[in-house]
Amino acid sequence: xxxxxxxxxxxxxxxxxxxxxxxxxxxxxxxxxxxxxxxxxxxxxxxxxxxxxxxxxxxxxxxxxxxxxxxxxxxxxxxxxxxxxxxxxxxxxxxxxxxxxxxxxxxxxxxxxxxxxxxxxxxxxxxxxxxxxxxxxxxxxxxxxxxxxx
Numbered sequence: 001x002x003x004x005x006x007x008x009x010x011x012x013x014x015x016x017x018x019x020x021x022x023x024x025x026x027x028x029x030x031x032x033x034x035x036x037x038x039x040x041x042x043x044x045x046x047x048x049x050x051x052x053x054x055x056x057x058x059x060x061x062x063x064x065x066x067x068x069x070x071x072x073x074x075x076x077x078x079x080x081x082x083x084x085x086x087x088x089x090x091x092x093x094x095x096x097x098x099x100x101x102x103x104x105x106x107x108x109x110x111x112x113x114x115x116x117x118x119x120x121x122x123x124x125x126x127x128x129x130x131x132x133x134x135x136x137x138x139x140x141x142x143x144x145x146x147x148x149x150x
Contacts, residue, residue, distance in 0.1 A: 003052045004094045009045035013057035021077035049094045051087050058082045061091040063099050066108055071099045073109040088121050100149045108146045110136050
């Protein structure tokens with residue numbers, strides 16, 4: 001059974017999972033990793049979800065304010081051995097619920113074109129492709145999505 005914990009970026013399990021995510025992305029993104037990593041700092045994030053299976057941290061995600069009415073979904077990750085169990089979907093639903101509770105209307109996010117399972121998750125979860133925003137404008141490997149929470 002998966003349990004979800006609402007926490008913040010100070011959580012040591014979240015920090016450990018993010019280190020694993022960064023190691024994974026360094027392989028997937030290759031030479032482009034340095035560009036992306038500058039936008040994925042976890043200095044202070046107030047809304048973080050960590051997923052546990054039998055008290056072991058197996059996945060995470062976060063949201064950060066992105067304008068007055070939107071949040072950006074960040075740092076989504078599930079350990080390789082636990083993928084395919086819909087853990088990421090549970091994390092994403094919890095993040096969306098949290099965003100709604102604090103008054104946000106939409107979620108936006110960026111992922112890499114090579115991350116086909118992430119794209120499938122977001123599409124299956126009702127996210128629609130949008131033009132690349134902010135620092136991702138003109139970045140060939142990036143694909144951005146948006147979802148209305150209401």
